[in-house]
Amino acid sequence: MxxxxxxxxxxxxxxxxxxxxxxxxxxxxxAYGYEMTRRLRExxxxxxxxxxxxxxxxxxxxxGLVATHRAASEGGPPRKYYRASSTGRRALAEGVxxxxxxxxxxxxxxxxxxxxxx
Amino acid sequence: MSAYVEExxxxxxxxxxxxLLAEEMATELESDLAEAQADGVSATExxxxxxxxRFAATWASERGLVAEPPPQPRRRRRWIWIVVGxxxxxxxxxxxxxIGLFAAASVSVQTSVSSPQPxxxxxxxxxxxxxxxxxxxxxxRAGLKVQAIPRSRxxxxxxxxxxxxxxxxxFRQRKRITVTLRPRG
Numbered sequence: 001m002x003x004x005x006x007x008x009x010x011x012x013x014x015x016x017x018x019x020x021x022x023x024x025x026x027x028x029x030x031a032y033g034y035e036m037t038r039r040l041r042e043x044x045x046x047x048x049x050x051x052x053x054x055x056x057x058x059x060x061x062x063x064g065l066v067a068t069h070r071a072a073s074e075g076g077p078p079r080k081y082y083r084a085s086s087t088g089r090r091a092l093a094e095g096v097x098x099x100x101x102x103x104x105x106x107x108x109x110x111x112x113x114x115x116x117x118x
Numbered sequence: 119m120s121a122y123v124e125e126x127x128x129x130x131x132x133x134x135x136x137x138l139l140a141e142e143m144a145t146e147l148e149s150d151l152a153e154a155q156a157d158g159v160s161a162t163e164x165x166x167x168x169x170x171x172r173f174a175a176t177w178a179s180e181r182g183l184v185a186e187p188p189p190q191p192r193r194r195r196r197w198i199w200i201v202v203g204x205x206x207x208x209x210x211x212x213x214x215x216x217i218g219l220f221a222a223a224s225v226s227v228q229t230s231v232s233s234p235q236p237x238x239x240x241x242x243x244x245x246x247x248x249x250x251x252x253x254x255x256x257x258x259r260a261g262l263k264v265q266a267i268p269r270s271r272x273x274x275x276x277x278x279x280x281x282x283x284x285x286x287x288x289f290r291q292r293k294r295i296t297v298t299l300r301p302r303g
Contacts, residue, residue, distance in 0.1 A: 032150065033146055034151075034153050034154055052165045052173070
């Protein structure tokens with residue numbers, strides 16, 4: 001039960017920043033869906049969780065934060081590649097600033113816990 | 119996993135997603151799942167635990183391919199809230215009706231004339247429209263015997279009296295006068 005609650009919290013926290021993570025993994029080099037999942041995993045984000053990345057990619061595409069193109073993949077069918085657009089890069093920079101601010105504020109509040117007050 | 123993708127296809131078709139775009143998404147998904155499988159990565163890790171139709175609808179909606187997203191669980195929840203709302207409304211209506219019935223129910227205070235002042239005939243004063251205690255004072259002044267009125271009903275308004283104002287009674291005749299009170303407000 002506690003594990004489920006913990007996963008749910010993690011999932012909720014991720015939901016707010018997953019778009020940034022997706023933009024981050026395609027800011028330098030384009031990638032197709034599964035490749036992005038792989039890059040996230042390589043950087044330590046192992047479970048994307050409920051909903052997967054596809055709807056989110058759809059939103060990023062609709063909002064013009066990623067540009068897409070189709071290209072042949074190694075030994076497979078043509079794949080749809082995503083790359084952060086210039087708007088996406090700006091959104092990523094702003095998002096990272098906002099994330100760091102929030103993280104700093106939350107850390108300040110939670111520091112008492114680390115100090116062993118509770 | 120092809121069954122999963124097939125269900126997505128059906129949902130996109132049902133939602134009216136253009137065929138070309140639906141096929142593009144299906145192909146993208148199929149290719150990714152095949153590659154994940156080859157890597158030994160479970161489909162759940164790619165797709166989460168989501169229901170295929172819900173997943174397909176959300177994806178299409180997020181891409182802006184359908185006008186209105188049909189998230190089924192949310193719709194179910196909305197129905198629950200509508201039902202809860204209707205039940206609550208019904209209960210409130212019942213409670214209001216019961217309160218209304220009690221409020222409208224007339225409170226009767228009976229007064230009686232036993233022995234008026236030494237006059238030949240006694241004309242009943244008007245008590246309608248007066249507060250209960252005020253009406254009682256007037257009745258007492260007129261020489262009537264009046265039952266005590268509970269303090270809580272002092273501000274109730276007399277909305278009817280039987281017999282009506284001006285009715286005359288012969289001296290010393292016992293006659294019961296009934297007034298009807300309505301709680302104020």
